[in-house]
Amino acid sequence: MFNDKKFNGNKIKYAIYYAVVVAIVVFVLNDYVVNLKTEHIKYSDFINYINQNKIEEVQISRDKLVVIPKAVSGQKQKTLYTERIYDPDLVKRLTSAKVKYGGIPQENSPIRSFLINWVLPVAIFLLLGKLLLGRLDKKIGNGVMSFGKNTAKIYAESETGVTFNDVAGQEEAKESLVEIVDFLHNPTRYTDIGAKLPKGALLVGPPGTGKTLLAKAVAGEAKVPFFSITGSAFVEMFVGMGASRVRDLFEQAQQKAPCIVFIDEIDAIGKSRDNNMSTNDEREQTLNQLLSEMDGFDSSKGVVILAATNRPEVLDKALLRPGRFDRRVIVDRPDLKGREEILKVHTRGVKISHDINLLDIAKSTPGAVGADLANIINEAALRAVKKNRTEVIQEDLEEAVEVIIAGKEKKDRILSKREKREVAFHEVGHALIAALLKHTDPVHKITIVPTTMGALGYTRQLPTEKYLNSKDEMLDQICVMLGGRAAEEVEFNSISTGASNDIEKATQTARSMVTIYGMTDRFDMMGLESVQDKYLDGRPVQNCSQETSTAIDEETLKIIRDAHIRANKILNENRELLTKVSEILIDKETLMGEEFMALVNVNKDNEIVE
Template sequence: MNNNRKNNGFTHNVLFYAVIFLCIMGIVYFFFGGNNNGGQSKNVSQTQFVTALRKNQVKSFQVQPNGGVYKVTGTYRKPQKMSSDNQAGFSLMNQRSSTTTNFQSSVLQSDVTVNQLQKYADKNNVKITTHPEESNSIWVNLLVTALPIVIMILFFYMMMGQAGQGGGRGVMNFGKTKAKPSNSKDNKVRFSDVAGEEEEKQELVEVVEFLKDPKKFMKLGAKIPSGVLLEGPPGTGKTLLAKAVAGEAGVPFYSISGSDFVEMFVGVGASRVRDLFDQAKKNAPSIIFIDEIDAVGRRRGNGMGGGHDEREQTLNQLLVEMDGFQGDEGVIVMAATNRSDVLDPALLRPGRFDRKILVGRPDVKGREAILRVHAKNKPLAPDVDLKEIAKQTPGFVGADLANLLNEAALLAARRNKTEIDASDVDEAEDRVIAGPAKRDRVVSPQERKTVAYHEAGHTIVGLVLNDARVVHKVTIVPRGRAGGYAIMLPKEDQMLMSKKNAEEQIAGLMGGRAAEELIFNSQSSGASNDFEQATQIARSMVTQYGMSDKIGPVELQSSGQVFTGQGYDQSPYSEKTAALVDEEVRRILTEGHQRALHIIETHRDQHKLIAEALLKYETLDEKQILSLYKDGKMPEKDVEAAEDEQRAATFEESKRELERRENAKSDQENADELPDSSDATVTPKSSDDNSSTNGEDNTTDHHSTDDD
């Protein structure tokens, strides 16, 4: 397959350069083809040629009959000045040359004979050469005339062929669909490869059974849904489910993206829809899968500045094919999107996409099943507990979990291990949430102390208000743009958020700023991301959840994304209500801040103990944090392990520092060997402090250092 593509590309390249070469040769022939003597030639009339021959100005010339005309080319005895007409074709190529000794002319056979020219030549001792008339001159003229036309035809043919390769092999194939059918032999994905989506698979099993045995349903008068819409957040496995349906059913499976229907030519999208359904009907029963259908199925007539006619024509044709006059017997259409709120209502009505399957984020049981699927081909050490990992990754979708295990495998390979152990998975989890660790970042002692007490503030508030969330880990190791972070995990997966839970989350987010104010009597930019998350929760409480006594149980803001054209510039409530919303949001945040201040003030000793442990060990896990909070000390085994890890980190840092000093010494020695220069300047190397606030998962509180 790849070799054929390479050969086709090579062939097209050769043809392209061949056409370019022919064009260049045609241009050269056009300018220089009539000049047989080399150099520039002066075009003279018949009278001028005869006069110059009589005056003995011609050194030699050649005569060749050519259809009733003598074609004359020759050489002057002295250089002659060229006229502007002769220089027009060469002004860009040779502006300095204004004289020439070559000339060319045409003499009518009826006016002057060869004998007369011979007589004039003998009189002045001029060399004359006579050539017979060329028998193939007609063919040469025809070739010269037709060559530019042939070149243009070939050029346009190649251009149209290249433009039509997307939907076919030429310009007439623009309307052909790009989808190619695949069968169960090509598709190896089965329902057993899809984990964590048992209810979704059960809904699709009916589709598979209908494709295998339609009589079972027809006997009962049942009609299988003609359209199945898979909707849900990105990475939840919608496309994988569609592949599993095709693999289980063993029928032709046509897969295409929504953006493949729309081209720059009007009518191409609708034509491709017709061709796609025609092919699917010929091979019925079959499945059509349209990925990212929102690219072509958006709501009609609601775009800024009017609708997109070509996209709307494509959507109209899709609606007709799915439930038109002729119907789509034996063809099941599946589609996937993560923006079902922007789809046209006509596309979602019964008879078209009449079965909607929500493919949501998996729960802890589903995450464990997904981890087991992705861990099949990975050697895991005995200390890796997939069930525990599933508990530590709330909110992760299938793509996130696959990336987590892949990062762990990469880390294990980087460390020259033969198995993936728990430390690799733990590091991979941190990398997925916050990015790679930046242990070489230069951090001042005061800033490091600020980060430690900031994260300890989050930790203390989280330990006290632990009804819904527990502190899983806290660290001051910089990752990404964050100077440190604390991971708070829910005790169990929650579908609903209570008012108490929301208020505790806000208080926990305010713990970092409260600790800074109590310990250092100052404020830093590290709490900016905490405020961002807290403000989002507080505004949702007021405008969506009805958790404000002053506003009441009213939804003032939809949880869905704003779709252009649906009241985008129209405020859903009055200015007075908007001011009241802002006042309530500020009240909730202020109460959370005061609550965090009170908790840290009443737990000063534990707060200081955790902060000092962070300064010493940099990272604390859940067991160590609870031991410090309850017993006032770390477990002995954990202390020894932490000290070993710290010694290893110190050794690595000392090793890197020694290498830096040796490199600096080597550079200095090389500089001493160079000649002294009074213009030499030394530019100090500044540390990279471009860390600012950043977004993160709602289960993590990051502390970000200040920007320079």
């Protein structure tokens, strides 16, 4: 099968390749045809043929002799040829043998020879090049030199195949887009009262939440053409080509109206022009053209611009003003109910057991987006096939969640007895403090089985669905994070490298309490850091002096040190329980939350009895 993608990237290489192949084929065929009609003989054989009176005619040229043998009844004779060797007696021999001789006749005229030897090969190669390059031009929709043409792919309703029924967990976003669909279906309802269709809507949210899916669903519901293009497709190495593509895109859109134009990752061309010393002129020209086109087209014709980004803070303010992108639709991470609905959507084409509880899976995946949940369902289906089952059961889904969060079990990593004991006490330290403190999430699972993500063990808690965290809750979280290191100190009176990730997370949480949430007396409610790219990694950027930064470090250290002391105190007071649970974990390698809490509650009951 022809590899179009590979051909597109190596056009000249493949043109040369095919030209060489054609030349070789022509040469081989020509040689084969010639060999069918002619045969080479040695000069000595030629002399013998003269002596034996077997030659009818000899045609003499500068470098060879063409020998036409006498016809033999019932046989078709080949034309013979041999090299011309200096022989002053050749003419005498031919005359004596009564053999006709002369030069090779010129059958072709100069014009015909020129056409066959020069014009025809050039025409063949030009035709070949046109066929090859024409295939590429047709594939991308442009001429070879038409760099300005847009590369937007048009999706009809039958191609998208997506409606609002295929989008779950984003009810508020769908409500914001339903009006656009209704306007495209029944524009007179809105124009009669004087309402105008929003020119554009900006879909904003973290990666994987379904922004592109929503845009396709709008086109599917409205049953209109759907132009889809990425922001990076506008920016080319040729100056002015991005602006030309924008003009061409909007021209096509108005011809196809009513329709929807979707620009994915619009931040590639829509970055703010303020204080940008290293600006790209081509990108700025493209943005200016986009702004101009959005002002110039008539929205009453039914052309709607949808764009998606996960970096709204970097977009140019001129792009976000009313009259261009009139609406900002937030496509955020789904809540508990939304996750359950998304799981239902993704299980439609999967054979699942009747007793599956998707609510439990939704509860165990806080913060997961639609793409994560789709991956979980697929992993569960793969596991069911691996286990030779014909349907997915609850165990498959729960294991898939573990694989996505912590990675697969790494069976070839064998821990020594000492390491296994250290990991067990470390993980039980986390779990025990989480169980004994008030403002913490319940423990779901403790394991000391190494995973492919590098963890030698982990303690998994099930966060409750909430949108605010109090200061006491954050202090307890830090205490839980430092519980692993504290358990090592209490049991072994030494420390290891196993707490590196805990220390990193605890430091980030403590620092956020100081700089962002205003949870210290020293700085009161002063904002010392701001979060950038909150829909991506959410990196904080400092807004303070070096002196204040030093004070921030001191306050962060104080929070961590207090939590560390507190964790040590709790584990020392429950030393017997720490040892008991750790020994059980060493033996079983994995403890579920119910088993662990049963051990903790028994200990509490014993203390009460005592």
